[in-house]
Amino acid sequence: MNRYHEILARYVARTPKSQALNERARRVLPGGDTRTGVYYAPYPAFMAQGSGKYLTDVDGNQYLDLLNNFTSLVHGHAHPALVHAAQEQLPRGTAFASPMLPQLELAETLAARVPSIEMVRFCNSGTEATMLALRAARAYTRRSGMIKMIGGYHGSHDFAAATMDPEADRGLAEGMYRDIYFASFNDLQAVENILREHAAAIAGILVEPIPNAGGLVLPRENYLRGLRALADQYNALLIFDEVITLRLNAGGFQNLAGVTPDLTALGKIIGGGFPVGAFGGKREIMQTFDPRAKNRIVHSGTFNGNNATMAAGLASLRLLDQPAIDQINALGQALARGFDDAFQEAGIMGQTTAYGSLVQVHWQRGEILNMQDVARGHKQAGDLPYLLHLELANRGVWSAVRGEFNTSTVLTQADVNHVVTTFNETLHYLKPYVAATNPTLLMQ
Ligand SMILES: Cc1ncc(COP(=O)(O)O)c(C=O)c1O
Known part of the structure; x- marks a missing residue:
């Protein structure tokens, strides 16, 4: 039995209840679930409970969580302050088809914290946040075209999901591509070329300052500043996806980059664990959402600004002050350093890209400048990202199949040390498989 089969056999042996539940789930849920990105073969573990930094699956296996629902649970699971905030609201009712105070408080908090946000609107997901930010940009500029980055992820509405890759774009509206102009991330010249040729058609530039799903690609010095200057030069809006x-x-x-976009999309941590999205920006742009405005944009949503989400979100941001952020950032950096050292020690050519509390593992060498570089490396790595994920799970560490890790405020340095040790052991364990399937990844 090679490493691949060993890893799989151990996974299956310790997750019989997950397997049975998946079989049941596949009868009514395509693939047994509702989120493409959380699937992995032969079936994902069914999680039964999250508490603090730990997840427990239905078979009783415990995992130290380094994924935190794709970064949204920055305080871990069921944090007492967040649970308390939501619990206080629930007996009073959750949504009334009227303005409610927790929404106002969260709006004031975001406006006080985020430089670009003078006014804000709430919705129920990051997907809606980017969709509505784009709508605002189109209404404000009276143009329809939008520049986006190849491989950039901004949610699941058609425009956000479009990549021009026929497999990834299945089911998207064809006519929409007319309004999309693709550029490689970190390529200012490409954006300038598009703007020079199509300025009259382009409403804005949509960019995630550090594209996460695309592989945590770091922006080059002055890239974001350059986008700001180009947007100004061509009267287009700059839209940051800061979900x-x-x-x-x-x-x-x-705030770190010193670049203020016209509009910002938010989500994840601002909902304290509940479904959430928000978008905000300059007053003169956001005022188009005022129902009293002459050329108003219609924006509805039954659960927009609901009390449970808003109260938990407020509690989440109160806890996430700058010292707390500094702490999770330091832990993230220690994690990345530990992973890089582990690759060196194991003699495997891998690397991390990292910023603060966000860490991404790549099974490739060389500079990573854009999402195409990431995709190429990922493809060449074959089964390795998957096996790393599964073997880390076998050893009690929870991450994303695509090699994504992030730190939370309930994690300690000792936890990070433990994860690094587990990662190191896993790399050594995988090395014979790397030698057999991907020998070019071994250092000579
Ligand atoms: C950068 C970015 N934008 C938007 C979204 C969409 O958010 P949601 O999943 O809440 O719709 C995500 C989700 O992962 C994201 O990472």
Whole structure:
């Protein structure tokens, strides 16, 4: 039995209840679940409970959580302050088809923290947040075209999901591509070329300052500043998707980069574990959502700004002050360093990209400049990212199949040390498989 089969056999042996539940789930849920990104073969573990930094699956296996529902649970699971905040609201009712106070308080908090946000609207997901930010940009500029980055992920509405890869784009509206202009991340010249040729058609530039799902690609020095200058030069709006990167600083990554976009999309951590999205920006743009405005944009949503989400979100941000952010950022950096050292020690050519509390493992060498570089490396790595994920899970560490890790405020340095040791042992364990399937990844 080679490593692949050993890993799989151990996984199956310790998850019989998950297997049975998956078989049952596949009868009514395509693939047994509702989220493409959380699937892995032969079936994902059914989680029964999250508490603090741990997840427990239905078979009783415990995992130290380094994924935190794809960064949204920055305080771990069921944090007492967040549970308390939501519990206080629940007996009073959750949504009334009227303005409610917790929404106002969260709006004031976001406006106080995030430089670009003078006014904000709430919705129920990051997907809606980017969709509505784009709508605002189109209404404000009266143009329809939008520049987006190849491989950039902004949620699941058609525009956000479009990549031009026929497999990934299955089911998207064909006519929409007319309005999309693709550029490689970190390539200012490409954006400039598009704007020079199509300025009259382009409403804005949509970018995630550090594309996460695309592989945590770091922006080159001056890239974001360059986008700001180009947007200004061609009268287009700059839209930051900070659904994930808000966690990097109290004011989001825009505060660190010193670049203020016209509009910002938010989600994840601002809902305290509940479904959430928000978008905000300059007053003059956001005022188009005022129902009293002459050329108003219609924006509805039955659960927009609901009390449970808003109260938990407020509690989440109160806890996530700058010292707390500094702490998770330091842990993230220690994790990345530990992973890089582990690759060196194991003699395997891998690397991390990392910023603050966000860490991504790559099974490739060389500079990673854009999402195409990441995709190429990922493809060449074959089964390795999957096996790393599964073997880490076998050893009690929870991460994303695509090699994504993030730290939370309930994690300690001792936890990080433990994860690094487990990662190191896993790499050594995988090495014979690397030698057999991907020998070019071994250092000479
Ligand atoms: C950068 C970015 N934008 C938007 C979204 C969509 O958010 P949601 O899953 O809440 O719709 C995500 C989700 O992972 C994201 O990472």
